[in-house]
Structures are given as structure tokens and as C-alpha cells.
Amino acid sequence: MLSEVAKWLSIDLHIHTGASPCANLEMSPWNIVRMAQLENLDLIAITDHNTAANADAVMKIGRKLGLTVLAGMEVQTQEEVHLLAVFPELDAALAFEEFIWGHLPDVPNRPEFFGEQALYNMEDCIVGKIERLLLQSVALGVEDVGNSIIGFGGLVIAAHINRRAYSLISQLGFVPRGLLLHAVEVDRHYSHAKFNDEYRFLREYPVLQNSDAHELSHLVNGPKCRAYMGAPCFTDLKELLLAKDLKRIRIG
Numbered sequence: 475m476l477s478e479v480a481k482w483l484s485i486d487l488h489i490h491t492g493a494s495p496c497a498n499l500e501m502s503p504w505n506i507v508r509m510a511q512l513e514n515l516d517l518i519a520i521t522d523h524n525t526a527a528n529a530d531a532v533m534k535i536g537r538k539l540g541l542t543v544l545a546g547m548e549v550q551t552q553e554e555v556h557l558l559a560v561f562p563e564l565d566a567a568l569a570f571e572e573f574i575w576g577h578l579p580d581v582p583n584r585p586e587f588f589g590e591q592a593l594y595n596m597e598d599c600i601v602g603k604i605e606r607l608l609l610q611s612v613a614l615g616v617e618d619v620g621n622s623i624i625g626f627g628g629l630v631i632a633a634h635i636n637r638r639a640y641s642l643i644s645q646l647g648f649v650p651r652g653l654l655l656h657a658v659e660v661d662r663h664y665s666h667a668k669f670n671d672e673y674r675f676l677r678e679y680p681v682l683q684n685s686d687a688h689e690l691s692h693l694v695n696g697p698k699c700r701a702y703m704g705a706p707c708f709t710d711l712k713e714l715l716l717a718k719d720l721k722r723i724r725i726g
Contacts (some may be wrong), residue, residue, distance in 0.1 A: 481703075482581070482682075484514055485516060485711070486510070486687045487517075487519040488685060489501075489684075489685050489693070491521070491532065492522075492590065494609075495589035496523070496588070500690055506518075513694065517701075518544070521547055521559070522608070523609055526571045527604060533545060534596055536545050546560040550603075550610065550611045555616045555635065555640065556640075557616065558571060559630065560628055560711070562627055563708075567667075570622070578610065578613075581606065583604065588607060588609055591603055608719070617653050618653070620652075629711070630653070630655055630677075631656060632658045634659055635658045636664045644711060656716070660675055662685050664683070666681065680718060680723050699725050
């Protein structure tokens, strides 16, 4: 039920830290939270590739500075589809990570080729590195990954649906019957009008526009996805997406 004190909030549910090898090492907990606040964001999610290892530090900084941070992940399925998972609490994200790592090939990272996979503490110091390569597919199909996200209590979002690679439509061309999507995401360079024109068959889904930030500049003057919800929290986010009230989400 929509709260009587609902208001328009700015959200960004696709932000990487330096744990993602394709992200800049400047994507540290303090830098992310402070930049998000400078950009007037009310709710963010940390969604590194196949890991939630840095979510705890970012969430703690968020609580310290007054920004709601959700733990999430960007999973690459065996079809090379990217799905965003957003969870209600850190424990659920870490349990899901353990499950995903049981299906992630044990291939070592090559930092000179893919980039570092850094772990941070709450002082923004790099305290370790993830040795297993995160930029690879898990041995699970898109329906299995989606159902597993829901099984761990998370939300399923089809990442950057408009891209010509690593998206649900580029890889499969359709939404599988067994995949429950809570929303679809367009990237920060894409307009809602263009989405409505090119993806008419996806109009039933809530459309989000996130930064997919791999460096701090992606957050600066990035897309502002506005959501009409009671509070910047997982419960109200889930209610918003399940309601499928498209008038309560604005992008661009």
C-alpha cells in the first residue's frame, strides 16, 4: 500500500566498486557515497560483477552519512545475459554470492588484462584482491539465475536491455517464460521515448535508468531515475516494482 507520505526519490540501482575489474579503483566506499549524495541520490545499490564483497563497507559508510545503500550483484548467465540482483539485506546478498560462486569457473584473474579486483575497508584502503576472475559467465541459465535471485529474497532486473551485447534481448531476443522480471533497465544514454518505440513488447515492465557507474564521472550529471515511494528502502522499492504503476517511475 502506498504511504501517505510518499514522495519523488532519486534512485540508482547499478553501481560498481573497484571489485569489478572493469571499474576504476576510485570507486571506493567513501567516494561512491559522497558522490551519490552530491548528486542528490536517495537510494543506491552496489552491483559488482558476480560478487557482493564490497557491499558491506559501502553500506556502513552509507549509514554513517545518511544514504540508503542496498546490496546487490550483476550476474552474467551462461547465455552471457546480465541480470541485476538487489537484496533486502547484506546476509541475503552474501548467501547468494556463495551460491553463485559454486557455479563460477575457478579461473584466475589476470589484472594486466582485465583489471584489478580490489577489496576495500571503511577507510577506503585496499585491503585485498579477489583472485578468481569475475568477468565470466556462471554455469547457470538465465531462468535458473532469476529464480535463484528470487529464492534468496531479491529483485530481478534485466540490465541495460537496449545494449547490443550482454543484454537479455541481444542474447536471447525475448523474455523466457520461466523468468520473472521485476523491472528492465535502460542505460544512461537511452531515452524513454526510444525505449517505447523499439521495445513495445516490454512495456508491461517498470523501466529504470541507472548509471552503471564504473567511474565517479558516470555519477556526475548522470541519469536521474525518479521513483514515487514512501521511503528509500528495499520494502518500498519492491512494492513499487510489483505494483507496476508506470506513472510512479520517471526516467531521463
